[in-house]
Amino acid sequence: MKLKSSIFTKLFSTYVFSSIAAFLIFSAVFYILFQNDLKQNFLNTLHAQHEQVELTLELAYKEGQNKDAIISTLGLMNDKDHRSIYLFDETGELLHVFSGMVEPLHIEKEVIEKALAGNPVNEFVNEKGQRIFLMVSPLEGGQDTFEEKVLVIALHGYDPVAKSIKGMFMLAGLITTVVTTCFLFILSNKLSSPLRSMNLVAMEYAKGNFDKKVEVKSNDEIGQLGDTLNHMAKELASLDLMRKEFVANVSHDMRSPLTSINGFIGAMLDGTIPERDQSRYLHLMKDETERLIKLVNDLLDIARIEAGQVSIYPQNYNVSEQIRSLIAKLEPQLLKQELEIELETYEEKDIYVFADKDRIDQVLGNLIQNAINFSPSKGLVTIRLSTIAKDVVISIKDHGPGIPKEELNYIWDRFFKVDKARSQKVGTGIGLSIVKHIVDLHGGAKIEVISEVGKGTVFTVTLPLEHKKVRE
Ligand SMILES: Nc1ncnc2c1ncn2[C@@H]1O[C@H](COP(=O)(O)OP(=O)(O)O)[C@@H](O)[C@H]1O
Numbered sequence: 001m002k003l004k005s006s007i008f009t010k011l012f013s014t015y016v017f018s019s020i021a022a023f024l025i026f027s028a029v030f031y032i033l034f035q036n037d038l039k040q041n042f043l044n045t046l047h048a049q050h051e052q053v054e055l056t057l058e059l060a061y062k063e064g065q066n067k068d069a070i071i072s073t074l075g076l077m078n079d080k081d082h083r084s085i086y087l088f089d090e091t092g093e094l095l096h097v098f099s100g101m102v103e104p105l106h107i108e109k110e111v112i113e114k115a116l117a118g119n120p121v122n123e124f125v126n127e128k129g130q131r132i133f134l135m136v137s138p139l140e141g142g143q144d145t146f147e148e149k150v151l152v153i154a155l156h157g158y159d160p161v162a163k164s165i166k167g168m169f170m171l172a173g174l175i176t177t178v179v180t181t182c183f184l185f186i187l188s189n190k191l192s193s194p195l196r197s198m199n200l201v202a203m204e205y206a207k208g209n210f211d212k213k214v215e216v217k218s219n220d221e222i223g224q225l226g227d228t229l230n231h232m233a234k235e236l237a238s239l240d241l242m243r244k245e246f247v248a249n250v251s252h253d254m255r256s257p258l259t260s261i262n263g264f265i266g267a268m269l270d271g272t273i274p275e276r277d278q279s280r281y282l283h284l285m286k287d288e289t290e291r292l293i294k295l296v297n298d299l300l301d302i303a304r305i306e307a308g309q310v311s312i313y314p315q316n317y318n319v320s321e322q323i324r325s326l327i328a329k330l331e332p333q334l335l336k337q338e339l340e341i342e343l344e345t346y347e348e349k350d351i352y353v354f355a356d357k358d359r360i361d362q363v364l365g366n367l368i369q370n371a372i373n374f375s376p377s378k379g380l381v382t383i384r385l386s387t388i389a390k391d392v393v394i395s396i397k398d399h400g401p402g403i404p405k406e407e408l409n410y411i412w413d414r415f416f417k418v419d420k421a422r423s424q425k426v427g428t429g430i431g432l433s434i435v436k437h438i439v440d441l442h443g444g445a446k447i448e449v450i451s452e453v454g455k456g457t458v459f460t461v462t463l464p465l466e467h468k469k470v471r472e
């Protein structure tokens, strides 16, 4: 199996890519929001500090106060590890610095001018590879009394905080990626491994080895597929068996008439059969050829029906008459097997049905023939004809061996025979399959079977009653 195109790789890579993409998008959005929030937080702190500076200045400029001493308290109040405070006068001259930095920051003149013009500036500047946030704001509290006109607060601790957040994000991302990748690996494998084993089993089926079974472990679509495969294998195996048996049966059914015809012709040619007996043997040969023709016709019929090439042409016709003539045709066989057929009907007049006469001839002929074939000698076959509401019900009952309950569902399958040894001589197992197909092709018709092993079998065909013409 090529790993590149395997469903496992596809599933796994899709899952991993989509989960990583989802995580990246989520963290990007979250990170931006977080950054903004952080910035806002810092700004708030700086604004508070601005107010404090203004208050201190106000105090310093009050009459009778020691201005320099008060201003120097700004240095004490300031958290100099993280912040520096610069105060400028109106010419842009630096008046005071409170800072923990070794060298004070160089602050651009134009920034100060901007603030003097009344525009505060918030910006990042780069100082020795470190980002420093500057808040430059005019000091307006004291109007003209303050010498100090511009306050600059520089924030040094911005980058480390942002960095530590970034680090946390990366760590969370790494852990999530590893954990989800493990889960997805297990999940993809769980999804694709039954498919792989099904593929192997299906390849065995293709080789004709139907013993292999798919292990069904789940109840989902994959489990159902496994069930279907197992079911398919069972069906294929039985079809395969039936096909083999069918070939054997057909060959057998063809060989016996051909062998006897061949034997008779040989005997006639070499004079073993005297001329006066020849007509009798010719009749026997005719019977044998008729058996062959029937067999071939059955085969052709089932092939055409299964290919959907058979249409039904229903008409109103006398079914009572049809049954009588079917019985009459069977007379010689009945005599030979010492069987009796009785036709039971409580209707006084003949019954008419609306169906395809030739096809129903085939249906009833097959069912009666089966009843005869499976009857013990001197047995009785009863055909009952009745009407119920708008239906005509024809039942054919014999006192033969019956059909076991568990086999009843299969008798309509082509080539199916209940007792292979018993019916070896009589048929190929196609008859009932043809019967069922024809009945199904008739709308409004149905066929049912009731059977008891050792007692006998009843096949019941229901056909629609004739379509009466509306009288004018
Ligand atoms: N009347 C019956 N009594 C007992 N078994 C029957 C009867 N009719 C059909 N069967 C069973 O159903 C099988 C299929 O019947 P059919 O399709 O007519 O095949 P065939 O007659 O060629 O064997 C028969 O082989 C037989 O086992």
Ligand SMILES: [Mg+2]
Pocket (backbone or CB within 6 Å): 366, 369, 370, 427, 429, 431, 432
């Ligand atoms: Mg039959």
